[in-house]
Amino acid sequence: MTSPHTFDFPPYRPPSEAQSMLLRVTHGCPWNKCAFCSMYKKYPFARKPMAEIKADIDLMPTVYGSGANHVFLGDSNSLLLSADDLVEILTHLYSVFPNLKRVTSYARAKTVLKKSAADLKRICEAGLTRLHIGLESGSDKVLQLIHKGPTADEIIEGSLKSKAAGFQCSIYVLLGIGGMEYTMDHRQGTIRVLNAIDPHFIRVRTLTPIPKSDIARWIAEGSFTQVSPLVSIEEERDIVAGLNVNSRFLNDHASNIVPLDAQLPADKEQMLVALDRGIEYCKKNEVGYADYRYL
Numbered sequence: 001m002t003s004p005h006t007f008d009f010p011p012y013r014p015p016s017e018a019q020s021m022l023l024r025v026t027h028g029c030p031w032n033k034c035a036f037c038s039m040y041k042k043y044p045f046a047r048k049p050m051a052e053i054k055a056d057i058d059l060m061p062t063v064y065g066s067g068a069n070h071v072f073l074g075d076s077n078s079l080l081l082s083a084d085d086l087v088e089i090l091t092h093l094y095s096v097f098p099n100l101k102r103v104t105s106y107a108r109a110k111t112v113l114k115k116s117a118a119d120l121k122r123i124c125e126a127g128l129t130r131l132h133i134g135l136e137s138g139s140d141k142v143l144q145l146i147h148k149g150p151t152a153d154e155i156i157e158g159s160l161k162s163k164a165a166g167f168q169c170s171i172y173v174l175l176g177i178g179g180m181e182y183t184m185d186h187r188q189g190t191i192r193v194l195n196a197i198d199p200h201f202i203r204v205r206t207l208t209p210i211p212k213s214d215i216a217r218w219i220a221e222g223s224f225t226q227v228s229p230l231v232s233i234e235e236e237r238d239i240v241a242g243l244n245v246n247s248r249f250l251n252d253h254a255s256n257i258v259p260l261d262a263q264l265p266a267d268k269e270q271m272l273v274a275l276d277r278g279i280e281y282c283k284k285n286e287v288g289y290a291d292y293r294y295l
């Protein structure tokens with residue numbers, strides 16, 4: 001007797017997809033080398049058979065009901081699938097949920113670059129509307145240090161290519177990822193890259209060394225100096241001050257010290273005031289990592 005098909009949830013999704021239906025189309029991360037990340041270490045990368053993906057889509061009305069109208073495709077880089085496969089998945093998804101307003105996925109900039117402009121447009125027109133792309137830092141020294149894979153220019157090129165195809169572009173920045181050694185490179189490079197991309201969304205996180213990650217080991221060995229909460233806010237203040245973009249800017253993660261949800265350029269002065277308040281607070285109160293979310 002064959003066992004009934006059970007729904008396969010992706011293990012991670014961006015905070016902005018907390019209310020979204022989750023659909024797993026691959027397992028794990030095909031790169032899996034970033035020094036700060038251990039999210040997918042225990043999930044070897046694998047593609048899912050199309051029949052299983054469609055069976056999951058058919059189960060989604062039972063799992064989620066009819067209320068949700070956003071979908072996130074997991075795991076870490078769904079764009080790795082061929083354009084034909086993605087269009088087939090999206091077509092089936094929209095046939096089951098004709099009123100979907102948003103379908104999003106993580107994507108690596110190098111993967112975007114490997115796809116033709118025509119294929120990216122086909123995927124976007126089939127209904128994948130937003131790509132979440134990890135920049136972490138715009139400094140090539142930092143990107144190399146953390147084994148991110150692409151150069152800063154490749155991330156610019158991939159992000160602009162995704163925008164040109166019609167995707168909303170959501171870019172992730174990681175405060176503290178250069179350590180004290182590269183904090184100034186990190187700030188300057190990140191400003192340059194974000195200004196070049198002018199993404200729809202900039203989402204900021206603060207480095208939290210995960211046990212057993214390369215970064216945690218480097219800190220223990222003394223080759224990487226974690227920035228203090230004060231320096232992480234100073235990094236963000238410098239980055240915001242240097243931005244000339246039309247992006248929604250969000251500190252929408254528990255790792256962030258100062259909560260921000262703002263629209264650039266209109267809210268820039270208010271953002272700088274909030275960050276200055278955070279800097280002053282850290283200076284007066286010797287804020288440590290256990291004290292995040294003090295506001």
Ligand code: SF4
Pocket residue numbers: 029030031032033034037038039040076108134
């Ligand atoms: S940060 Fe993204 S690309 Fe890097 S290892 Fe983690 S999931 Fe993979």
